[in-house]
Amino acid sequence: xxxxxxxxxxxxxxxxxxxxxxxxxxxxxxxxxxxxxxxxxxxxxxxxxxxxxxxxxxxxxxxxxxxxxxxxxxxxxxxxxxxxxxxxxxxxxxxxxxxxxxxxxxxxxxxxxxxxxxxxxxxxxxxxxxxxxxxxxxxxxxxxxxxxxxxxxxxxxxxxxxxxxxxxxxxxxxxxxxxxxxxxxxxxxxxxxxxxxxxx
Amino acid sequence: xxxxxxxxxxxxxxxxxxxxxxxxxxxxxxxxxxxxxxxxxxxxxxxxxxxxxxxxxxxxxxxxxxxxxxxxxxxxxxxxxxxxxxxxxxxxxxx
Numbered sequence: 001x002x003x004x005x006x007x008x009x010x011x012x013x014x015x016x017x018x019x020x021x022x023x024x025x026x027x028x029x030x031x032x033x034x035x036x037x038x039x040x041x042x043x044x045x046x047x048x049x050x051x052x053x054x055x056x057x058x059x060x061x062x063x064x065x066x067x068x069x070x071x072x073x074x075x076x077x078x079x080x081x082x083x084x085x086x087x088x089x090x091x092x093x094x095x096x097x098x099x100x101x102x103x104x105x106x107x108x109x110x111x112x113x114x115x116x117x118x119x120x121x122x123x124x125x126x127x128x129x130x131x132x133x134x135x136x137x138x139x140x141x142x143x144x145x146x147x148x149x150x151x152x153x154x155x156x157x158x159x160x161x162x163x164x165x166x167x168x169x170x171x172x173x174x175x176x177x178x179x180x181x182x183x184x185x186x187x188x189x190x191x192x193x194x195x196x197x198x199x200x
Numbered sequence: 201x202x203x204x205x206x207x208x209x210x211x212x213x214x215x216x217x218x219x220x221x222x223x224x225x226x227x228x229x230x231x232x233x234x235x236x237x238x239x240x241x242x243x244x245x246x247x248x249x250x251x252x253x254x255x256x257x258x259x260x261x262x263x264x265x266x267x268x269x270x271x272x273x274x275x276x277x278x279x280x281x282x283x284x285x286x287x288x289x290x291x292x293x294x295x
Contacts, residue, residue: 017216091214094245097273103217106269 014107023111024118025168027170029161031044031072033180035123036157038064039130040187043154048195054146061134065127073120080112130154151188158184163171202231204258205286208279209251213272217251225266231257250278254286 015021042064046057088108090101090103133140133149140146159177166176213222219237226235232255241248249272267274281287282294 013217013221014219016221091245091271094243095271095273096219097268097271099214101268102271104214118290146273 001074011110013103014110018111019106020107020111023080024115027072027115027119028122029121029165030120031068031122032126033080033158033161033183035065035068035126036154036161037183037187038068038123038149039127040154040184041191043130043150044128044188045195047144048192052143054134054143057146058131058134061127061131065124068127069120069124071120073116076119077112077116079126080115084108084112091187121137126157130157140178155181155184202257202259203284204260204280205256206252206279206281207277209253209257209258210275211249211266211267212246212247212251212275213267213270214246217270222249222251222267222270222272223272225232226239226251226253226263229259229262231255231259232263232271248275264267273287273289274290 023087033132039061042061043057046060051057085108088099088105091104130150132151132153133146137143138147140149142155158180162177163173165180166173213219219239223235223237226232226237232253233257234254235254237271240249244281251267264274
C-alpha cells in the first residue's frame with residue numbers, strides 16, 4: 001500500500017512537471033474517437049456487404065483494433081519522445097546542465113510512456129467495446145441484432161466522448177455529445193449508401 | 201563536526217518544479233529548520249532564485265543534490281554561516 005501511494009505521489013509530481021494529464025486527455029479523446037469511427041466503418045461496410053458471419057466481423061474488427069492500438073502506441077511514443085527531447089535540450093541550453101537524470105528528465109520519460117499507452121489503448125479499447133455484441137451473437141440470435149447493438153454502443157461511446165469534452169470545456173454536455181454523435185451518423189450514412197451502391 | 205547554520209545560494213532553475221515544491225523538498229532534509237526561496241529574475245524558460253536555508257546542521261552536499269535533482273544549477277554561494285550562533289554580516293566603515 002505504501003509502495004502504491006509513493007508511486008502515485010511520484011506520478012503526481014511528474015504530472016505537475018511534464019503536464020502528462022492534459023496531453024493524455026487530448027490523446028485519449030482524439031484516439032478513442034478515431035477508434036469508434038473506424039469500427040463504425042468496419043461495421044457499416046460489413047452490414048452493407050451483408051456479412052452474416054459474426055466471426056468474420058470479429059476478426060476484421062479485432063485486427064483493425066489491434067492495428068489502431070499499435071499505431072497509437074508507436075506513433076505517440078516516438079512523437080512524444082522526439083518532442084520532449086527537443087524541449088529538454090532547449091532547457092539544458094538555458095541551464096547549461098545535463099537534466100536527463102533529474103526529476104525533469106524522469107518526468108519527461110514517464111510522460112512519453114504514459115501518453116503512448118493512452119494513445120494505444122484508447123482506440124483499441126473503444127473499438128473492442130463497440131464490437132462486444134458480436135461475441136454474444138450466438139445468444140443474441142439474429143446477427144443483425146448484433147450490428148444494431150454494436151452501432152448503438154458506438155454512437156453511445158461517441159456521445160460519452162462528446163459529453164466528456166463538454167465537461168472539459170464547461171459547456172453544454174448534451175450539445176457536445178450530440179456533435180460527436182453527428183460524426184458517427186454521417187459516417188454510418190455515407191458508409192451505408194456508398195457501400196450499398198458499390199455492392200450493387 | 202558539521203556546524204553550518206545558514207547558506208544563501210544563487211540558483212538558476214527551470215520554472216517547473218515550482219519553488220513551492222523545491223522549498224518543501226529542501227525543508228524535508230535533515231538538519232534544516234527553515235527555507236526561503238525568492239525569485240528575482242524571470243526568463244522565458246528559467247528563473248533566478250535566491251535560496252536561503254537555515255538550520256543547526258546543514259549538509260551542503262544534500263542541499264546541492266536536491267537542487268540539482270530539480271533541475272537547478274548553483275551559480276554562487278553568496279553567504280555561509282557556521283558556528284554555535286548565527287552571525288549576520290557586520291557593517292564596517294568601508295560599507
